[in-house]
Amino acid sequence: MTNIDEKHSTLETIISQRKEKIKAIKELGVNPYPYSYNVTHKNKLITENYDEFEGKEVAIAGRLMAIRKMGKASFGNVTDSTGKIQLYISKKDIGEEKYQLFKMFDIGDFIGCKGSVMKTRTGETTIKVFELELLSKNIRPIPIVKEKDGVLHDSFSDKEQRYRKRYLDLILNPEVKETFVKRTKIMSETRKFFDEKGYLEVETPILQPIYGGANARPFETFHNTLGMNLFLRIANELYLKRLIIGGFDKVYEICKNFRNEGMDKSHNPEFTVIEFYEAYVDFNYMMNLVEKYFKTIAKSLDLSVIEYDGNKIDFEKPFERKSMFDLFEKYLKVDISEFGKEELISLCEERKFDYDPKWNYGQIIDKLFGEYVEDNLIQPTFVTDYPKAISPLAKMRRDGNEKIVERFELFIGKQEYANAFSELNDPIDQRERLELQAKLRDEGDKEAQVVDEDFLQAVEYGMPPTSGVGIGLDRVIMLMTGQTSIKDVLFFPQMKKEN
């Protein structure tokens, strides 16, 4: 007696029924997990060029996604990496024995078949099968999604399941695949853009003894042989600068950074950025390059105006360039360019803005900017004139202003996409700034930077005038694919453990 005879359909019994089918298939002398199949054509090629293929013989392979049995003949849908195609399988064409095998197929099996291309009377391109092979037997039922007149029935839509079992999401929701294909396209266009400009792609350590280059809390780990703590990088900036010091004058790295912080629609603990550094140029030069980069990527996807999160973002017009203080004046109706900390505090009180008395001048400016300005930055806008206090790696403004550095951030649709400096290469100033950060750490600012003595020494050996940029690539991908959650552009977003 086999489980097939039992009339249960819990998940467990379905699985054991399918295991019994494997036994029965083996008894027919068929290997349910063969080694290869000679595929001659992809489904999309056939369906899109029917006239050329009519009557011709093809061999295709893919996952069986639907079966419609009608006694001595049946229809099935097979999906390969390019799309689906219909099969017509009749006992007359494939023989009694193969038809018995076919009857043991389930949705989710991989199959290969050879047949001739035809159209059914309803006009659907179909392969009339005369050779049928099982390529891999499924034992765990995949959700069945049906579609009529463009309406999906029983679609696989539970977000938690889609993220946890991304492979099912990819099988069942074809548009998901498109997003990730675009992701790869954006990544390769990004490399192409910098390669063509003479940048050298490099790799720097993910495991770092001292983390730096950004203000964030790190993940910590331990190396057994060295007997020391290591950190997963929060940024690669300080290593890329060492390479500039070492004599490369254009470098970039596409890498994952890791930050032990909050998670939401635009933050995953590991995320992808590109950082690039070029010697002998300043942040104005980089502004032009970044603008060109975004326009190039948009163009490569045939995008000119992007509809994103309810906004229309124009990538053909020149990006706006605004001083932070002009923006404050526009949205706060006050010129705060000459304000000191005390005046900013009075402003906060006047506007009933909840500030922390521990904040320094730069932090107050930063928070005010987030509160009153950021939400207005829909079209691509370079914001300049950041306070020194929140930019410990940026060079002072060349006009002698002692509070402001040469830095820009690019905002699009209220979100930050790029951050860049004319890099600080004065070793004395750099040491003072990192020591100030260390002091802030001692006072309890967990995100303040750490003094990296090796980096400081490297700068002491001499760093050319340089500008560098970091761009959050996951966000670029979100923007260019219309996704508003970072989880939808990461194959495997971080999730909590299930029980």
Next chain:
RNA sequence: GUGCCCGUAGCUCAGUUGGUUAGAGCUUCCGCCUUUUAAGCGGAAGGUCGAAGGUUCGAAUCCUUCCGGGCACACCA
């Protein structure tokens, strides 16, 4: 981290002023069916209602805690 919402069959969902034995479609299994396509027709099976406590004669439904998820806010990129 805080607030709001959600968790019922393999999938999608009904059922929540507390009241027999928790329903439907798809899926699965059996039978019929040679151009179907959410194939069809007939039959069957499938659930400790996210978990644990509590209130009650009686809980999917009310309460508490916990787990997981979504959204918003806060922080960051």
